[in-house]
Amino acid sequence: MLTLTAITHAYGDVEVLHGVDLTVSGGELVALLGPSGSGKTTLLAIAGGLLSPTSGEVSTTGRPAFVLQGGALIPYLTVVENLLVRRVVAGARITAADKARAAEILEAVDLGKLANRHPAQLSGGEKQRTCVAQALFTGAPVLLADEPTSALDRDRGRAVMELLRRQAHEEGAAVLIATHDERSLDLVDRVTRIDDGALLMVGAR
Numbered sequence: 001m002l003t004l005t006a007i008t009h010a011y012g013d014v015e016v017l018h019g020v021d022l023t024v025s026g027g028e029l030v031a032l033l034g035p036s037g038s039g040k041t042t043l044l045a046i047a048g049g050l051l052s053p054t055s056g057e058v059s060t061t062g063r064p065a066f067v068l069q070g071g072a073l074i075p076y077l078t079v080v081e082n083l084l085v086r087r088v089v090a091g092a093r094i095t096a097a098d099k100a101r102a103a104e105i106l107e108a109v110d111l112g113k114l115a116n117r118h119p120a121q122l123s124g125g126e127k128q129r130t131c132v133a134q135a136l137f138t139g140a141p142v143l144l145a146d147e148p149t150s151a152l153d154r155d156r157g158r159a160v161m162e163l164l165r166r167q168a169h170e171e172g173a174a175v176l177i178a179t180h181d182e183r184s185l186d187l188v189d190r191v192t193r194i195d196d197g198a199l200l201m202v203g204a205r
């Protein structure tokens with residue numbers, strides 16, 4: 001569950017979010033739509049604790065996992081190591097079960113054959129899918145994704161959306177994605193529109 005209450009945010013003197021209320025329940029995939037500059041990335045960063053709001057409250061069950069725009073892969077690790085390193089960052093040891101799960105997720109995002117490549121040897125779309133796989137691998141109860149399908153063609157974009165949807169529906173994660181991409185909106189449970197820092201419409205698809 002992710003709850004944002006009366007969130008405002010200003011960069012210097014310029015307020016870009018003007019009191020946003022948004023709840024994403026566990027088991028729900030919600031799309032945040034809005035034109036460039038409307039505040040989507042800012043809202044996601046606040047939801048994920050990367051940025052403090054100027055005012056308002058953020059409440060999440062557990063630590064959110066992020067799929068970042070452009071990705072944040074470690075260049076000297078392979079694709080599969082980029083997943084497994086999340087366990088190390090979380091202070092755990094890598095087990096055989098972790099390796100099996102990483103392999104399964106990479107198969108699901110169609111990267112099974114590329115597991116031992118380094119990020120520099122991937123296309124933009126393959127990097128994007130690696131970032132999605134990383135976030136899925138964390139098993140976090142709240143998943144935030146900034147433009148997760150932006151570098152992908154229609155079919156790959158849908159495949160990524162289907163994975164995010166499955167994470168919500170089968171694993172009970174609360175999943176919030178910021179997107180310009182209206183091609184896969186039939187897969188989301190709910191659409192929220194933001195324009196000029198305020199939510200315009202929240203409702204069923």
Ligand SMILES: Nc1ncnc2c1ncn2[C@@H]1O[C@H](COP(=O)(O)OP(=O)(O)OP(=O)(O)O)[C@@H](O)[C@H]1O
Pocket residue numbers: 011016034035036037038039040041042043
């Ligand atoms: N670090 C910053 N300092 C000052 N202004 C910023 C900063 N980051 C973003 N902004 C401004 O805040 C507003 C919202 O930006 P944000 O990146 O949240 O929008 P967005 O909806 O995610 O846009 P896009 O779809 O283009 O990624 C924009 O007007 C942007 O110029």
